[in-house]
Amino acid sequence: MPDCNNLYERQAKAALEDRAKLIGELRSIEADVKLSGAEKRERIERIDRGVLRLEAEARDAVERGEREAEVRGLAERAGGLLVPGNGSGLPGESDEWRSLMPSHSEYRLISEGVPQDGGYTVPDQTSAKYIDALKAKSTFLRGLPAGSIHPFTSDTLSVPQLVSSTGADYVAEGQQIPTGQMVWGEVKFTAKKIGEIQWASSEVLEDSAIDQRRVIAENLLRDASLKFDADAFTGSGASPIKGIVSQGASTTLGTGKVTVTYDDVADAVARIEAANGTPSVVWASIDMAAALRKEKAAGSGVYQGGSPTDSPASTAWGLPILPSAFLPAKTVIVADASRIVVGIRRSATIKVSEDARFDSDQVGFKLTMRMAGVSLAEPSSAQIVKAAAS
Structure with missing residues (x-):
């Protein structure tokens, strides 16, 4: 042999x-x-x-x-x-x-x-694999285009922001063209670390019928994605990462409208388009995602999203519906994701140590990543629709 x-x-x-x-x-x-x-x-x-x-x-x-x-x-x-x-x-x-x-x-x-x-x-192949896995697990990151995720190489990330631009006017023949003025500002993020350590005895790693090393790594990634999602959606005030719910434009439906419907999504799409935006994703709380998926046309019993074989559960007005347990109940967000900025100082990485608890024969698995905030270019690019309480 x-x-x-x-x-x-x-x-x-x-x-x-x-x-x-x-x-x-x-x-x-x-x-x-x-x-x-x-x-x-x-x-x-x-x-x-x-x-x-x-x-x-x-x-x-x-x-x-x-x-x-x-x-x-x-x-x-x-x-x-x-x-x-x-x-x-x-x-x-x-x-x-x-x-x-x-x-x-x-x-x-x-x-x-x-x-x-x-x-x-x-x-960096390992870290690249893990950030891909994290993106697959993170409902928030999964809704963003690649251009919205910005790697950076210092403790802070500064994103230039055009505050205003004025000066365009009609000009008569032979007359001087007016001088315009652009006012620039910045949005500054500070990198915040997310970390977790899990320990396993060498006996568990040796004797397990499954690949425990991979299972532990996957669980660490899941935990990190859940922690990031929580603040990316609803973080505010003293939260390390400020979420888009506190930054977007909010609309509360009138009394009696206890669910968000396709019509309400259409209204949110129109509000984004009115500001020259391009809606690209719908994030929904669990109850509202279920309501949108089950909504039927009046009198016909036909699903608004088409027959189940047309995957009505995955889209609304052509936009992907991504449910999140971190959104408050009765909440739907329609967003132009290209106007959202997320900074990544360090991709999610997992390191293994067999030395830290050498005397007890345990192996440590450590995940760390450094994120740098969530910023919305303008409030109109994220339309938060909230159904009435009753």
Whole structure:
């Protein structure tokens, strides 16, 4: 039977050797004065994707090798047949596998901008995967276009804001064109960290029938998305992140209108369009999302959104309906999401430590991310519709 550990080691080393070649290409591109900035960016981005792919392959091989070593160790401790190969199941074997991976300093050989913020060789594939997962779990982020999410590299994010622009007028032939005036301001965010640590014994991680490491990571991401969503929708006052409910234009329906209907959504769409906005998403409290999905045309019994096979539950006036448990009951938000700004200082990352509770043989999983507020360009871009209490 072939030695699996050696096989995984060869796979990891091969991926890292290919990665080293690509890093060499990155260095030569950075030093090539004949290339324009745009050409450098295009080539570096293409090579960087290859670097990240090879990094993932190497890590996958290392993780498989570690799991193989754990299985061997369990078999030996259980008194069963020894698994062929050099896997001893001892802690040192795991450390040996880790030594195959590049050090933190090696990742930062090439940097763009501020060195401590890394560069094209910083292994950000894991964090990219996690922010994608977080976006999938976060109802708020899922409704935003990519252009509304702004990564930044300092403790604060300043977003320029055009406050007013005046001066346009009719001009007679041969007359002087008037001078206009633009007044600029800014919206400033301060990065706020969301974090959580979960602990698991090594026995749980070894003996579980499921991949507990992945389960813990997924739960950490879910918790982080829920914490962010809570403030992104309804945060106000002393909340670290101010939500759009407190920033948008609010309309309360008259007495007797205890549910928000498609007609009310249509009115909100019109109000956004009247301010030259483009409605793109509907967020709804659980009760109002259910009401919109079940609304039927008068006298016909036909769902307003079309037949169930047309997915009426997912759209209203062509806009996606995203339910959120963090919106107050009887609340619907119709928004032009392109006018919403969210700052991300650090994407959601998960780190693992086997040392912090070394004496009790526990493994720690830590998630951290740094967000920097939610800002609405103008109140009219988020129409908050509230049904009457009775």
